[in-house]
Amino acid sequence: MTSERERTYHHGDLRRAILTAALDVIATEGPAALSLRDLARRAGVSHAAPAHHFKDRTGLLTAVAAEGYALFADALAGAPDLRERGVAYVRFAATHPAHFQVMFQPDLHRADDPDLLVARARATEALRSGVADLPPAGRGEDDRLTGVAAWSLAHGFATLLLTGNLADALAGRDPEEAFRSLAALTFAPEDGRGR
Amino acid sequence: MTSERERTYHHGDLRRAILTAALDVIATEGPAALSLRDLARRAGVSHAAPAHHFKDRTGLLTAVAAEGYALFADALAGAPDLRERGVAYVRFAATHPAHFQVMFQPDLHRADDPDLLVARARATEALRSGVADLPPAGRGEDDRLTGVAAWSLAHGFATLLLTGNLADALAGRDPEEAFRSLAALTFAPEDGRGR
DNA sequence: GCCGGAACTTGTCAATGCCTAGATGCCGGG
């Protein structure tokens, strides 16, 4: 569909082709370098073709964010406990850097988009259910804060990793493994409480 | 210099005027909405005037990042212990959202800029010295990971706060205070170890 | 077989980044 028959008037799966190209550009050069006309050239279509599928440049980025939240929810759902959910969080960021960046930059996409909202709700639910199986101790207030703490830890690690700020601190060590032991240090200092 | 005498050929302090306007735009509409020509209009100068002070659009953002790291280093230096340094981290992000965003988006600025490098080194030093007064326990490996954990926690909280992801979790609560008790929960669960 | 709409193209316009050449006025040496 994509590589052979290039003579047809219709592309076949232009939407996916544009999305994939966009992810490539964002991952390598950042969201600022994204150009609809450039993506059109890469796909071998006219400069206005992408607009038919995504309306806007913002529309394209909104689609990226929505797809990202969907993949994110799937990635989180597979993890057994809270710590592994954090590892999955970090792994997702490392595996899908373009999605991750766009997801957490509100000025790039339309946060009120319906598709994005449902995917985002699914991901949020996956996060919350992970926090649910925490230590039973503490008042409700503390439990909520603990959830925020876990989220902050994973999100901060993922963000710093993507921005290259952990390069020398990790020193070639595997990021996932580093986060696993880091989470152990933080959330279960002396006993298995964090589990 | 800035408001009264607008008839002079020379602006007086155009560089600062452009920087301030840029910070305003970035804080309200995000870095993507930044336009050199728009900033020139706001300052009442010609459309090419900003280029003389910052060379590029990237040059302007590099200057923002450099200024950000300098202010960041000052903010961190004032904190007495590790936890308050984390609070200062979060406060800086909340107080200087534009600086913070540009600082931690490598695709927006030139990371090898000399001015940026020295400011960044100063901020990094302020962070490291904060981690130094941690619990004496653990091998050197664990200590480094603990530092990364503290950094991740503060950075993640700050980032999530700026992206509006903590709005309902905090429920109108003061972010700094929330982070203070959150850090207590995380780094000193039952004893004063985290201090 | 035909026809309605989706997918894509072509053409256009305003805005932007960046470059070059020129105008202006400040500041210090003579």
Add this chain to the structure above:
DNA sequence: CCCGGCATCTAGGCATTGACAAGTTCCGGC
């Protein structure tokens, strides 16, 4: 005092981009 150098700012132009409008091609259902 003045005059020449120079940083600062202006003016104009060019290529690229996002967005819009109108036309073209093709697929699938009736």
